[in-house]
Amino acid sequence: MQYRSTRGLSDLVGFQDAALAGLASDGGLFVPEVIPRLDLEALEGLSYPEVAWRVMSPFCDIPTRDLQSLCFSAYGPEYGGEVAPLRADPWGHVLELFHGPTYSFKDVALQFLGRLLNYILEKRQDHCNLLVATSGDTGSAALRSVVGCSRLRAVVMFPKGRVSPLQELQMTTMGYPNTHCLEIDGTFDDCQAILKQLNRDADWKRQHRLGAVNSVNWARLLAQSVYYVWTWLQLGQPLQVVVPTGNFGNFLSAWLAHRMGVPTRRLALATNENDIVHRYFQTRRYARGGVHQTLAPAMDIQVASNLERFFYLAGGGHQVTDWMAQFEQSGSLDTPLLDVGGPEIVSGSANRGQILQAIRQYFQETGTVLCPHTAVAWYVSRQLPPIGPGVLVATAHPGKFPEAVGEALGINYPGHPGLEALRDRPRQVVALPAQPEAVRRWMEGLTSLG
Ligand SMILES: Cc1ncc(COP(=O)(O)O)c(C=O)c1O
Incomplete structure (x- = not known):
């Protein structure tokens, strides 16, 4: 598999060089020449590390045995057997992605x-x-x-x-x-x-x-797309996920899973007051705003780097070079409607009061505490037209944000x-x-x- 830059001005490189370089030399992001379709049936019943190496294998120029052992080592003892558990809640499922060593x-x-x-x-x-x-x-x-x-x-x-x-x-x-x-x-x-x-x-x-x-690195997105494939394998229903996203990396990984052939019904993205991607999907105008400090600080971002990959892969192709030059010069950019015929993409945002309210309400209704980033996603999911049970992507353990959780619940919440x-x-x-x-x-x- 060869990788090209979204800006089209640097040479094609292999997976290993793309992973080592992170960013392409022309300032663009690496994208694969093609997105191979997965043989989903072959993945049924497999463990997380097995699914991981099989999903990533067509994208990597790494011998199968070596890729296998990298995946078994990454998703082995550090995770104690629970890489991405799905927990049922009244609205569907929560995909818990915070069981790793730094939560x-x-x-x-x-x-x-x-x-x-x-x-x-x-x-x-x-x-x-x-x-x-x-x-x-x-x-x-x-x-x-x-x-x-x-x-x-x-x-x-x-x-x-x-x-x-x-x-x-x-x-x-x-x-x-x-x-x-x-x-x-x-x-x-x-x-x-x-x-x-x-x-x-x-x-x-x-x-x-x-x-x-950081999430401009292609290999990072690829590894993230695995948990969406995994989710579909566990539930066996077309994907309907709500994803907290800042730099658009977590969301793009879900969209990639759809491009690999995972049946997908609706992809919802959720941002805090730094809502550049939400505004983009509302208007198709990508326009920088000021950065706000929020209770979900990992998403306090005003330039969503991975949107560039979406522009390229969803139909923009080499126009992206001019688009990004325009964005860098003027701070805004209008694109045509992209991803025509793809799954429904919807979006929403939550402010400080809404994050606190979501933590409180989810806790009252389920007895479970959400981190502020996940609370953004839950708040947004409640604003969307209901289309049946969905999956809420939980990106951090609430015990990483005791101040915000404590404020929401009016208690002294331990880390x-x-x-x-x-x-x-x-x-x-x-x-x-x-x-x-x-x-x-x-x-x-x-x-x-x-
Ligand atoms: C806890 C948490 N949730 C969600 C996100 C959003 O991820 P991304 O910006 O890669 O889409 C981040 C990113 O930093 C995060 O740390």
Whole structure:
């Protein structure tokens, strides 16, 4: 399988190069030349890791045996046999994706991606430094993804005093020889600007083997599409899911499952007040707004990078190059109706009051607590015209967000016990000013891995 850039200006590459590069050299995102149809019957009755390698195999230039063992390792002991359980509720099912080591859906992709990159680098006798900017949630999943991976190191930059105390604890107590935390004296935007600036220096990037594991990485989306195939296999009914999404990665993974042949009735996307993708699907106008700080902070995003992949794959093709140039210049873009003939795509958003209300109401009606991101999705699902039982995608454990849950329920809600247990662990963190030069110098001081 070959991959091309959505902007069409860089060479075709294989899966392994696409996974290592993250972003294409012309600034576009990698997409597969074709999306193969799955043999769904052959997947019936299989375990999650078995489904994972069979779904991903046509997309990967990796020998079957090796891909199998990567999947069994990613979805083995760390998950204790429950990668993506479906729990019944009065409205259908909840797909719980927070049973990984850092209690969020990001683990599902990153536990695989870390092992995959390590495997590729082992073959190439090379190594990689994954430099990550985080507003809180991605950081711990990225750090955890390199544990046991001798060819990888993860360096996470987080903004000082602007991540939740539990998130900070989760990152700074990780403490493995190949995991590092940088507390940047600035905002999340400063962390991202540092990341972008260091990535722009192509020679330095190559010399210091910089890699990326955010959701622009194709392999991450592919690993996420597996849980939608899995959901269909468990329920045996056309997919009808409500997906909390920010960067459009989680939603695009559901749409990919449909393109692989999973029968799909309706795909609903749910955003918080940062509703750029909701507005896009209402109007077909993609227009940047200001970023709002919300109770569902992992979705506080105003540029939904993965929408570019949807534009390309849903019919935009190479027009996307001009579209993205226009968006980057003017901050807005009008597209024709895309994905004509595909499943119904609907959308909605929830504000602060609605998130709190959703956590409260769901708890009153079911006795189960939702995280604020999942609460966004449940709120949106209640606003949509009912078409029968659906699947709510639960992306984080509520115990990661005790302040929001406590406020909604009017109680002192405890953090996840696994997080509370970290309070006594030693913390390792390096404080740096919000200057690219400071991070550059610190990275240059790292010892070689390979
Ligand atoms: C808990 C949680 N839910 C949902 C999302 C949305 O995922 P995406 O932005 O990849 O669509 C995120 C992303 O950061 C998240 O951390």
